[in-house]
Amino acid sequence: MTRTKTSKTRTSAAKTSRVSAAAKKKSSHVIKAATAAPKAPLLDLRGVLDKMKLPGVDVSGLIDSRRKDVAALLAANKQAYRGFEAVARRQREMLAEAMKGLRANAKETLATPGVSKRGARIAEHVQEAFATALANMKEIAEMSAQSQQQVVDTLKKRLRESIDEIGGRLKPTP
Numbered sequence: 764m765t766r767t768k769t770s771k772t773r774t775s776a777a778k779t780s781r782v783s784a785a786a787k788k789k790s791s792h793v794i795k796a797a798t799a800a801p802k803a804p805l806l807d808l809r810g811v812l813d814k815m816k817l818p819g820v821d822v823s824g825l826i827d828s829r830r831k832d833v834a835a836l837l838a839a840n841k842q843a844y845r846g847f848e849a850v851a852r853r854q855r856e857m858l859a860e861a862m863k864g865l866r867a868n869a870k871e872t873l874a875t876p877g878v879s880k881r882g883a884r885i886a887e888h889v890q891e892a893f894a895t896a897l898a899n900m901k902e903i904a905e906m907s908a909q910s911q912q913q914v915v916d917t918l919k920k921r922l923r924e925s926i927d928e929i930g931g932r933l934k935p936t937p
Contacts, residue, residue, distance in 0.1 A: 828928050835921035839914045846910020850903055857899045864892070 868888040875881045 824928070828925060832921060832925065835917060839917045842913045842917060843910065846907065846913070849910065850906050853903065853906060857903075861892075861895070864895075 868884075868891075872881055872884045872888065875884050
């Protein structure tokens with residue numbers, strides 16, 4: 764009798780492990796499906812607006828205006844990215860220059876005879892490094908500000924155009 768119980772237990776355990784493996788597999792598909800980005804249905808905005816038949820609404824003009832908005836946002840995004848790349852590139856250059864200067868200063872300091880003279884050289888190098896760091900910070904700040912201004916100018920230009928487009932649509936037609 765104990766042998767039968769043991770065999771049933773083994774069979775039950777095997778079934779449970781198969782079921783749990785299948786459940787895990789199924790749940791992983793469910794999790795993947797739930798966490799995947801939802802697919803947006805294709806929306807024919809022009810068709811929807813044409814069906815509404817709103818009087819006085821220029822559907823093509825409206826869609827073209829939004830297309831220009833998106834194009835301006837993309838251009839601003841590209842400008843911001845190029846600015847970020849330029850700042851990162853300059854920071855890498857500054858780091859390379861600082862490391863080169865540090866090596867040169869260390870060699871010079873170690874070659875200086877006498878403890879007091881070495882101390883004076885170290886103080887000079889610290890002052891130079893501080894001045895360089897301030898100049899570098901100023902340069903990076905100016906680069907960032909210029910990049911941000913270009914992005915703002917692009918968006919302001921599109922905003923003005925959009926306001927003009929809206930103003931043109933609101934004028935009464937004779």
